[in-house]
Amino acid sequence: MSGTCPSKATVTEYIQAYWCDPFEGCGWETLNDGQADVYAGGGSGKRATARWTCEGSQTVGWRGYVDVNLDGVSDPSGYTYSSPENLACYPG
Numbered sequence: 001m002s003g004t005c006p007s008k009a010t011v012t013e014y015i016q017a018y019w020c021d022p023f024e025g026c027g028w029e030t031l032n033d034g035q036a037d038v039y040a041g042g043g044s045g046k047r048a049t050a051r052w053t054c055e056g057s058q059t060v061g062w063r064g065y066v067d068v069n070l071d072g073v074s075d076p077s078g079y080t081y082s083s084p085e086n087l088a089c090y091p092g
Contacts, residue, residue, distance in 0.1 A: 006071045011038045015050035017091045018061035018084065028063070031091055055092025062087050 012035045020026040036048040050064065065079040 005040075006073060007040050008071050009038050010069045010071070011036055011048040012067045012069075013048040013050045014065050014067075014079075015052050016063050016065070017052070018063075019091075028061075052091055054089035056090035057088045058090035059086050059088050060090055061085070062089070 012033055014030050014033045016028040016030050018026070018028050031052045032050045034048045034050040036046075038046050038048070048066075061084045063082050063084040065081045067079055069075050
């Protein structure tokens with residue numbers, strides 16, 4: 001089946017924090033994203049990265065999720081979410 005899979009994918013990584021707002025309530029808020037064209041095979045530099053700087057040490061829930069789009073292939077809906085982690089990093 002050689003040649004049937006695309007050699008490149010567009011990968012978008014999102015970073016989210018969970019917190020409560022007195023006006024909007026509690027929920028996951030997407031803070032940033034990172035996108036990269038990733039070619040087949042592993043190795044350093046073949047990833048998309050989303051980053052956010054901590055502005056305080058209050059504990060907040062964090063998670064990431066990924067959207068992968070293979071070039072020329074129909075994309076199913078949905079995302080892959082990481083397991084949430086509580087970190088002493090309050091987003092500003």
